Amino acid sequence: xxxxxxxxxxxxxxxxxxxxxxxxxxxxxxxxxxxxxxxxxxxxxxxxxxxxxxxxxxxxxxxxxxxxxxxxxxxxxxxxxxxxxxxxxxxxxxxxxxxxxxxxxxxxxxxxxxxxxxxxxxxxxxxxxxxxxxxxxxxxxxxxxxxxxxxxxxxxxxxxxxxxxxxxxxxxxxxxxxxxxxxxxxxxxxxxxxxxxxxxxxxxxxxxxxxxxxxxxxxxxxxxxxxxxxxxxxxxxxxxxxxxxxxxxxxxxxxxxxxxxxxxxxxxxxxxxxxxxxxxxxxxxxxxxxxxxxxxxxxxxxxxxxxxxxxxxxxxxxxxxxxxxxxxxxxxxxxxxxxxxxxxxxxxxxxxxxxxxxxxxxxxxxxxxxxxxxxxxxxxxxxxxxxxxxxxxxxxxxxxxxxxxxxxxxxxxxxxxxxxxxxxxxxxxxxxxxxxxxxxxxxxxxxxxxxxxxxxxxxxxxxxxxxxxxxxxxxxxxxxxxxxxxxxxxxxxxxxxxxxxxxxxxxxxxxxxxxxxxxxxxxxxxxxxxxxxxxxxxxxxxxxxxxxxxxxxxxxxxxxxxxxxxxxxxxxxxxxxxxxxxxxxxxxxxxxxxxxxxxxxxxxxxxxxxxxxxxxxxxxxxxxxxxxxxxxxxxxxxxxxxxxxxxxxxxxxxxxxxxxxxxxxxxxxxxxxxxxxxxxxxxxxxxxxxxxxxxxxxxxxxxxxxxxxxxxxxxx
Amino acid sequence: xxxxxxxxxxxxxxxxxxxxxxxxxxxxxxxxxxxxxxxxxxxxxxxxxxxxxxxxxxxxxxxxxxxxxxxxxxxxxxxxxxxxxxxxxxxxxxxxxxxxxxxxxxxxxxxxxxxxxxxxxxxxxxxxxxxxxxxxxxx
Numbered sequence: 001x002x003x004x005x006x007x008x009x010x011x012x013x014x015x016x017x018x019x020x021x022x023x024x025x026x027x028x029x030x031x032x033x034x035x036x037x038x039x040x041x042x043x044x045x046x047x048x049x050x051x052x053x054x055x056x057x058x059x060x061x062x063x064x065x066x067x068x069x070x071x072x073x074x075x076x077x078x079x080x081x082x083x084x085x086x087x088x089x090x091x092x093x094x095x096x097x098x099x100x101x102x103x104x105x106x107x108x109x110x111x112x113x114x115x116x117x118x119x120x121x122x123x124x125x126x127x128x129x130x131x132x133x134x135x136x137x138x139x140x141x142x143x144x145x146x147x148x149x150x151x152x153x154x155x156x157x158x159x160x161x162x163x164x165x166x167x168x169x170x171x172x173x174x175x176x177x178x179x180x181x182x183x184x185x186x187x188x189x190x191x192x193x194x195x196x197x198x199x200x201x202x203x204x205x206x207x208x209x210x211x212x213x214x215x216x217x218x219x220x221x222x223x224x225x226x227x228x229x230x231x232x233x234x235x236x237x238x239x240x241x242x243x244x245x246x247x248x249x250x251x252x253x254x255x256x257x258x259x260x261x262x263x264x265x266x267x268x269x270x271x272x273x274x275x276x277x278x279x280x281x282x283x284x285x286x287x288x289x290x291x292x293x294x295x296x297x298x299x300x301x302x303x304x305x306x307x308x309x310x311x312x313x314x315x316x317x318x319x320x321x322x323x324x325x326x327x328x329x330x331x332x333x334x335x336x337x338x339x340x341x342x343x344x345x346x347x348x349x350x351x352x353x354x355x356x357x358x359x360x361x362x363x364x365x366x367x368x369x370x371x372x373x374x375x376x377x378x379x380x381x382x383x384x385x386x387x388x389x390x391x392x393x394x395x396x397x398x399x400x401x402x403x404x405x406x407x408x409x410x411x412x413x414x415x416x417x418x419x420x421x422x423x424x425x426x427x428x429x430x431x432x433x434x435x436x437x438x439x440x441x442x443x444x445x446x447x448x449x450x451x452x453x454x455x456x457x458x459x460x461x462x463x464x465x466x467x468x469x470x471x472x473x474x475x476x477x478x479x480x481x482x483x484x485x486x487x488x489x490x491x492x493x494x495x496x497x498x499x500x501x502x503x504x505x506x507x508x509x510x511x512x513x514x515x516x517x518x519x520x521x522x523x524x525x526x527x528x529x530x531x532x533x534x535x536x537x538x539x540x541x542x543x544x545x546x547x548x549x550x551x552x553x554x555x556x557x558x559x560x561x562x563x564x565x566x567x568x569x570x571x572x573x574x575x576x577x578x579x580x581x582x583x584x585x586x587x588x589x590x591x592x593x594x595x596x597x598x599x600x601x602x603x604x605x606x607x608x609x610x611x612x613x614x615x616x617x618x619x620x621x622x623x624x625x626x627x628x629x630x631x632x633x634x635x636x637x638x639x640x641x642x643x644x645x646x647x648x649x650x651x652x653x654x655x656x657x658x659x660x661x662x663x664x665x666x667x668x669x670x671x672x673x674x675x676x677x678x679x680x681x682x683x684x685x686x687x688x689x690x691x692x693x694x695x696x697x698x699x700x701x702x703x704x705x706x707x708x709x710x711x712x713x714x715x716x
Numbered sequence: 717x718x719x720x721x722x723x724x725x726x727x728x729x730x731x732x733x734x735x736x737x738x739x740x741x742x743x744x745x746x747x748x749x750x751x752x753x754x755x756x757x758x759x760x761x762x763x764x765x766x767x768x769x770x771x772x773x774x775x776x777x778x779x780x781x782x783x784x785x786x787x788x789x790x791x792x793x794x795x796x797x798x799x800x801x802x803x804x805x806x807x808x809x810x811x812x813x814x815x816x817x818x819x820x821x822x823x824x825x826x827x828x829x830x831x832x833x834x835x836x837x838x839x840x841x842x843x844x845x846x847x848x849x850x851x852x853x854x855x
Contacts, residue, residue: 042792269839272831276842284828665810
């Protein structure tokens, strides 16, 4: 290594690697291992490999145009060692690409191994070709590879170290010959190579270790995610899945999966850990995605990769709407599955060793890099689903252990953000439960929340239909490695909620109308009263959106009421109010607002705790609060308009309010408290408005009387 | 904040026991062992009534001058015992309940793993993580 390293100091690792390979080949062929030997060993076997390789080599050389000290010794046909290295690289990458792209889900290991073996010898052969420059035989590559491969199978020189470079070398060598070359060998020689490669794995590994560094360098540059599953691998996994469970949408029961994976001969403890990682929904059964992830982990483990602590993103069960990066081929898996697909699952073992080309370095670092984005962990739920989950939080029966989990992590993340900003005490407790565990562990709380929320939305008639129940019980991924997931979820959900959390988290000021409770309590709340409530025309809703929004927002953020609840309640009342506004019932705008308010109150009635005076939906309450304060400051008319404006603003802001997961009892209690307060505020407001209405009516009556009095005069 | 968490199997042998390392672990082991009697007493006190009527959370089993011991039994007679520091007054009953709930959920997850043989010691990393979070969690 020193030779090639010393020689190639300053050169990119690839060339060094190739030099190393060459040295290895030289050593294996019995030549003294010296720098000169590389140059001198021109008579290495495989003279048959003709110019095709040479041509390619020269092509490579031309493309790379690298110089080396050896250049002088060779004619221009043979590229200098660096060029050779490049050629090798190109060929290797080609080969690597080929197996990957080959339709046959054959063991990548074979193609991997064989190409690697070829490079070391190829340079020599190339040199030979140089001696025997022959017209470029396009067919040669095809023929050459054939015999080329077989000798390799026999002479498994441990030069396969370079196979690690599988990871999709970026520079796609333009050599079509190599491409075709790669095509045929894999198909024809894979099987033959496979056993050979398997046998010589150990030797290969030892040799490869020398070039590991180069490989790593290459690998790190070649692909980002070592956990990605290649298409071939995926296909293989799917086929295996089918052997156990013909229905691709079905589950593999735990016992069957246990038997299957036990065949891989991994220790039970590791299998148990793999299971923990891959069984996303913790249902004791594996779906197709889970199965593929588990299989992939087993393959990786067999190849020497350490198991991650948490499931890599690319292995996470894909959500419907989430884009998963688990598409690109994964080197380890690919290699592992280079084995003939015909092999039964147990063959996994034999094929896997072939993968054990020194990859250990790859995993951890790559995993870290790969695990970046917040991919929702749970399989089934999709983003939409998650949102639905949240919405449904109220609607769904909490029995779904999994569904809440999905929702909860996102909710938690959102909530945590919100809470942290809002600094709610309740949030702290929620944060304590930030791990998805808390979610699952608080089903009762959630259920209570849900029921509470339900009450909220229950009243509003057309409240947004509760989101359809999650297709599959959401796994409480929170249980295992949920913390990480949560973080990831947080990121994803955070994106969704980013806009929502824009509001400044200020504790909503206690409604000034603390006085309201008194009169409000006394006044009976009835529909009529509500109707008489001064109403701000819907058109004036836009007024004061700013100040209403924030106040409303704060209030809502403070309350851990489900966002959807509020949204739904809000939206519905708003719609109703608008409709009511058009009603001819009240010529007064008051009527409109009243109806709106009525709706809201009706919607919130069940939600509200105790306060029987004016059951208002939580959202309206803060609105009312604001309205109230404004009322005090402005004339009645303005108050009305403002009120409606605030209400509208609140309604508008509802959807944006990040839903807080009021799982905590404290949160619930806090929200209850707030609701009560808003209730009192609104009740007071209602009473005031009613009073105003009465005044207005009196005025009207007086005016009518005056008119009557004047009429006789007019008749005169 | 729990200082010791233990999972006892039906036959009263520990499946999982872990204490905060700073403490004398043997003392905690002994406390857990003695608490088993209290657990049995509470369970039997429920009467021959059906298990359904029995609540899983047993509450405070017995307090010592330094610690309080809480218990929780599953329907399969698997007991969870948690020792908490008495000085931690902020720890409310609700929180203890939630901690037991999390324990139960994690235990269920471990059970769901087909590679886990009931009766083995629990070596699940996820379970360990969850217990660690409970033990270091600031109440």
